[in-house]
Amino acid sequence: MNNFILSNLNKLKKIDIPNPEIDLRILLNYSKYAKNEIILSNINRNDINVKKFNKFLNRRLKHEPVSKIINKKSFWKDDFFVNEFVLDPRPETEGIIEESLNLIKNKKRNIKILDIGTGSGAIAISLSREFKNASITAIDISDKAINVANKNIYNKKLQHKVKIKKVSLDKINTSFDLIVSNPPYLSKSEYKDLSIEIKNFEPKIALDGGKDGLNFYRKLAKKVPEIMNKDAHLIIEIGEKQLNSCKEIFKFSGLSYIKKVQDLQKKDRIMLLSKL
Numbered sequence: 001m002n003n004f005i006l007s008n009l010n011k012l013k014k015i016d017i018p019n020p021e022i023d024l025r026i027l028l029n030y031s032k033y034a035k036n037e038i039i040l041s042n043i044n045r046n047d048i049n050v051k052k053f054n055k056f057l058n059r060r061l062k063h064e065p066v067s068k069i070i071n072k073k074s075f076w077k078d079d080f081f082v083n084e085f086v087l088d089p090r091p092e093t094e095g096i097i098e099e100s101l102n103l104i105k106n107k108k109r110n111i112k113i114l115d116i117g118t119g120s121g122a123i124a125i126s127l128s129r130e131f132k133n134a135s136i137t138a139i140d141i142s143d144k145a146i147n148v149a150n151k152n153i154y155n156k157k158l159q160h161k162v163k164i165k166k167v168s169l170d171k172i173n174t175s176f177d178l179i180v181s182n183p184p185y186l187s188k189s190e191y192k193d194l195s196i197e198i199k200n201f202e203p204k205i206a207l208d209g210g211k212d213g214l215n216f217y218r219k220l221a222k223k224v225p226e227i228m229n230k231d232a233h234l235i236i237e238i239g240e241k242q243l244n245s246c247k248e249i250f251k252f253s254g255l256s257y258i259k260k261v262q263d264l265q266k267k268d269r270i271m272l273l274s275k276l
């Protein structure tokens with residue numbers, strides 16, 4: 001490997017970036033002139049816009065996630081535009097899509113879906129890929145997140161299937177067959193202990209669930225039953241230690257608990273409820 005690669009790799013290693021080779025390769029490929037894929041072992045410096053690369057690398061050296069630097073994150077079947085105003089869609093959240101598919105066997109059904117706190121729009125867009133005849137509403141209270149969700153929806157030409165609205169949950173007064181959400185659910189102390197990568201580069205509004213992290217579930221339990229059709233379901237992401245508290249919160253809500261699903265780390269992550 002040449003010195004250019006080795007010295008940059010060392011800079012990343014020195015500050016304990018977990019997969020320095022992978023990150024370096026991505027950043028090089030996002031600053032290349034050449035058409036061909038750059039791999040570390042055969043790189044020619046002339047193929048790289050070094051000024052652009054250095055800017056990218058310096059951002060990574062400040063612990064900015066690669067996704068925010070290249071404005072792209074993959075989720076389910078798509079790549080999404082992301083920036084500092086939306087939470088990066090995470091693999092564990094794909095459980096919401098899987099469970100929706102397990103639940104609604106007829107993918108052609110004309111169902112109404114609501115995604116609460118859509119952020120980048122990843123969940124809503126992924127559901128529209130699966131349920132071709134669904135009419136999907138995705139809401140968020142952040143103007144800047146709404147801009148990102150709209151950008152993703154226009155990029156994918158899905159504006160007729162997914163409607164984005166800047167509105168808070170309590171203003172919703174139509175009913176749905178499926179409601180999904182990955183709400184902010186970190187407690188105050190969990191938020192304080194986050195890595196720099198998340199704390200400095202992901203929006204607090206998407207993570208901070210109040211003192212015990214459960215504020216949003218209380219809001220959901222209060223409001224959501226009245227906007228659910230008969231036989232409708234609610235699928236939500238939860239924090240790894242929140243299953244019992246969430247069961248408690250929904251106990252008298254008019255919804256019944258169906259099941260939980262664990263993520264790949266075997267942590268409780270998704271909770272399913274249905275209208276009584």
Ligand code: GLN
Nearest residue numbers: 182183184185186206207
């Ligand atoms: N799983 C996320 C994290 O730990 C939290 C997501 C959320 O609060 N909705 O970064």
